[in-house]
Amino acid sequence: MTDTRDEADRRPAPHPVDEILPPGRTITLGLQHILTMYAGVVAPPLIVGAAAGLPGPELAYLVNAALVMAGAATLLQTLGVWKFGIRMPFVNGPTFAAVTPMVLVVHSGGGLPAVFGAALVSSLVGLAVAGHFSRLVRFFPPLVTGTVITLIGLSILKVGVEWSAGGAGSANFATPTNLALAFGVLGFIVLVQRFARGFLGSIAVLLGLVVGTVVAVPLGLTDFSAVGRVDPVGITTPFHFGMPRFELAAIVAMLIVQLVTLAECTADALAIGEVVGRRVGPRELARALRADTAASTVSSIFNAFPCSAFAQNIGLVQLTGVRSRFVVAAGGGVLVLLGLFPPLGALVAAIPPPVLGGAGIALFGAVAASGIRTLGPALSRNPHDLVVVAVALGVGMIPLAVPGFWAHMPEALRTVLDSGIAVGTVVAVALNVLFNGRSAAAAPGDPRSPGDVIQDTFP
Numbered sequence: 361m362t363d364t365r366d367e368a369d370r371r372p373a374p375h376p377v378d379e380i381l382p383p384g385r386t387i388t389l390g391l392q393h394i395l396t397m398y399a400g401v402v403a404p405p406l407i408v409g410a411a412a413g414l415p416g417p418e419l420a421y422l423v424n425a426a427l428v429m430a431g432a433a434t435l436l437q438t439l440g441v442w443k444f445g446i447r448m449p450f451v452n453g454p455t456f457a458a459v460t461p462m463v464l465v466v467h468s469g470g471g472l473p474a475v476f477g478a479a480l481v482s483s484l485v486g487l488a489v490a491g492h493f494s495r496l497v498r499f500f501p502p503l504v505t506g507t508v509i510t511l512i513g514l515s516i517l518k519v520g521v522e523w524s525a526g527g528a529g530s531a532n533f534a535t536p537t538n539l540a541l542a543f544g545v546l547g548f549i550v551l552v553q554r555f556a557r558g559f560l561g562s563i564a565v566l567l568g569l570v571v572g573t574v575v576a577v578p579l580g581l582t583d584f585s586a587v588g589r590v591d592p593v594g595i596t597t598p599f600h601f602g603m604p605r606f607e608l609a610a611i612v613a614m615l616i617v618q619l620v621t622l623a624e625c626t627a628d629a630l631a632i633g634e635v636v637g638r639r640v641g642p643r644e645l646a647r648a649l650r651a652d653t654a655a656s657t658v659s660s661i662f663n664a665f666p667c668s669a670f671a672q673n674i675g676l677v678q679l680t681g682v683r684s685r686f687v688v689a690a691g692g693g694v695l696v697l698l699g700l701f702p703p704l705g706a707l708v709a710a711i712p713p714p715v716l717g718g719a720g721i722a723l724f725g726a727v728a729a730s731g732i733r734t735l736g737p738a739l740s741r742n743p744h745d746l747v748v749v750a751v752a753l754g755v756g757m758i759p760l761a762v763p764g765f766w767a768h769m770p771e772a773l774r775t776v777l778d779s780g781i782a783v784g785t786v787v788a789v790a791l792n793v794l795f796n797g798r799s800a801a802a803a804p805g806d807p808r809s810p811g812d813v814i815q816d817t818f819p
Contacts, residue, residue: 387690401426428696430453435689448632449677450648452667477611482611494626499789503748510732512781516671516720516724546568597662604660621668636683675722675727747795757780759778
């Protein structure tokens with residue numbers, strides 16, 4: 361009779377992505393993911409809702425809808441359903457690429473119904489082409505992937521720096537108090553990473569956010585009064601702001617946004633594949649793109665905006681070394697709860713920007729560092745590869761270095777050019793093909809294919 365314990369010993373250990381951690385750790389680590397992305401989830405509905413002139417209760421409704429749909433999209437990406445979802449620690453939320461076009465649609469008189477109508481059409485088109493778009497992954501060898509990941513990290517690092525100063529446009533921007541709090545949180549995270557062991561080391565960012573918020577209370581930088589002013593329960597219903605309107609100009613603008621988000625989702629999917637050590641080929645990318653666009657379609661019905669991956673969470677995976685997709689799935693569940701129970705969302709929203717900024721510098725820097733690590737061996741193949749990286753990074757950084765650089769370009773073109781990640785990706789792919797010709801594309805299974813990473817990358 362075979363000993364079942366011997367059979368269990370012979371079974372291969374699950375990949376870290378599929379590892380199921382104890383419930384307490386899973387929830388705690390999932391909450392850490394949510395705290396790092398919360399501001400990015402609520403910012404688009406706040407901006408667009410304010411542009412639409414929504415009163416306080418309706419604005420809160422729009423935010424709650426964004427939280428619920430971001431959580432649902434994250435659950436779809438991490439757990440997967442049929443051919444939808446990459447089944448990796450992939451966090452989704454409303455994309456910033458759509459904010460400016462949506463504000464323009466609102467100001468043109470179309471209002472939120474025109475925004476949701478255009479988003480619905482563009483998301484359905486994106487869903488229809490997701491499988492075809494995924495075939496482009498063969499043009500993302502490590503040279504391109506490393507460049508794009510580095511660009512992602514450098515692009516979002518600006519957000520962390522602005523948070524550290526108090527948030528763009530804040531009355532107390534860059535005061536010594538804000539900077540001291542931000543760098544205090546950053547230093548605390550570094551010390552925990554250096555000296556803590558085991559589980560404590562993996563929640564360094566969460567501990568930094570909690571300690572920083574506690575310190576901010578006597579400094580007058582945070583306010584919990586909103587927790588008692590919001591409704592105890594918030595349920596989002598289809599087409600709350602009216603039946604969708606289908607205006608051609610708005611649809612064209614959102615179709616361009618959809619192309620940008622497809623490109624950004626591709627870049628982020630390749631980035632998370634590199635970080636967790638699991639190959640991302642056309643099949644995996646197609647699942648990620650389908651989940652992205654399907655979630656955007658449903659979001660358009662339930663009063664939320666188009667979804668895309670959140671790069672800051674890739675940095676958190678890199679920093680902590682915790683690669684379990686079930687941790688991020690738990691975070692998706694927390695997002696849904698925050699949307700259904702607004703007081704919880706208000707509690708998280710009380711974390712002051714400098715505290716988020718201190719953590720953000722570490723997280724976003726980790727994304728850039730991951731890209732640089734990927735570029736290391738790739739740059740040793742061909743002297744022309746340095747040109748590919750240099751030009752792609754240079755062009756991709758233009759919107760970050762000089763935000764008004766493309767101001768006189770046509771509006772439709774600006775939607776693409778103002779996304780440094782999207783335009784940098786296009787330049788990297790094009791130059792790689794130009795300089796490397798047939799060797800530019802990495803064939804599936806090739807050791808140079810994106811996502812084929814040595815498994816001992818993390819401790």
